[in-house]
Amino acid sequence: MMSPIRKSKAEILGKKSEGELMTRCTLLLVAALAVPSAPAADMFVYFGTHAEGPNRGFSLARFDTATGILTRPEFLIQAAAPAFFVIHPDGRHLYASNSIKTFRGRPGAAVSAYAIDPATARLTLVNQRPSGGADASYVSLDATGHYLFVANYEGGNIAAFALQPDGSIGKRTAFFQHTGSSVNPQRQKHAYAHSIQVDPTNHFVLVADLGLDKLFVYRFNARDGSMQRNDPPFAKVAPGLGPRHFTFHPNGRFVYLVNEMGSAVIAFAWDSARGALTEIQTVSTLPPDFKGVNNCAEIRVHPDGKFLYASNRGHDSLAMFAIDAATGLLTLVEHIPTHGKTPRNFEFDPAGRWLLVTNHDSDNAVVFRVGKNTGRLTQVGEPVYIPYPFCERFLPIPEGQKR
Secondary structure: OOOOOOOOHHHHHHHHHHHHHHHHHHHHHHHHHHOOOOOOOOEEEEEEEOOOOOOOEEEEEEEOOOOOOEOOOEEEEEOOOEEEEEEOOOOOEEEEEEOOOEEOOEEOOEEEEEEEOOOOOOEEEEEEEEOOOOOEEEEEEOOOOOEEEEEEOOOOEEEEEEEOOOOOEEEEEEEEEOOOOOOOOOOOOOOOEEEEEEOOOOOEEEEEEOOOOEEEEEEEEOOOOEEEEEEEEEEEOOOOOOEEEEEEOOOOOEEEEEEOOOOEEEEEEEEOOOOEEEEEEEEEOOOOOOOOOOEEEEEEEOOOOOEEEEEEEOOOEEEEEEEOOOOOOEEEEEEEEOOOOOEEEEEEOOOOOEEEEEEHHHOEEEEEEEOOOOOOEEEEEEEEEOOOEEEEEEEEOOHHHOO
16 A cells, blocks of 8 residues: 655645635635725716916816715816806807906906817817906806806896807897896895896796896797897895895796895796796795894705705805695705805706705815705715805716716
């Protein structure tokens, strides 16, 4: 009988090392398979600054709609106080109001057109036009995407411009100067046109004027971009409230106006045949025990039409209301701290799952998850640094560019 073959110590240790290595590799592989890879960001987010100078203008971040993760924005292009801006439905152009008092050496502000690189989302200035008045505070588009509207805050006037096939801003097609004053001698000594939007039928243009305590209505002709005063020409609000921004309910039957000075939301019934507004409710955006100074800024209805939000600068919160689908009336749900100072604008992602708010005086942006059935907001992640933030807009990333 042959004796067993004896293995050397080195051979035994070698086999043991190979076994340990295989075990470790297996464990690492199992661990890697157990942890899902991070979903690719599927949204670009543009930010505009409420300031002028080097490294002030537009910045770009990426946003992951699966996790709510927002990357720190990277500076894109210098621009003079692009406070408010919109993205064209074609996803290829961006239009901004430049919140300045002089443009090309003359009194007045500007509106600017940019081309968007579809692969990188980088911006290239196409052209600029005088806005018609100082401190252009708001821009919007008509439903056809052929006309650009601007409200000039300091100028107290509004204008419409035709957009050219290459995305540039063409000739002015309408202009109206507001006149008068209201009860506050410091803030309402003359007209202050603050926002302008077309109604869902594309037949009327509404304008909120803080200085006059009025929500104006104009008839709009989408064939040539002309406008004319409507009859009735406006809805008057309580003196001193200071209308700022407004929004339509998705059903087109109600308009909600946030009043900057009075910290209140007014609900109107909207007659789309006559262009008439009928006030149905006024509600405060503040808790009853709040004693400080507050100025409202932005207002938005959730895409599902069930909830409304308004920002409080001073209380530094978002006021959230439930909307009665039948009557349009509002019921306060809660106040949500924005985790920063002086929240100005905020925006929902296209699906309405996330809300992004910018805090102007604390230089940050904060992401909130929106409760699917409750509309309640839950902060996700830490505030993201962005200097002098004002407006923000989402843009889907093309499939081939997601990462």
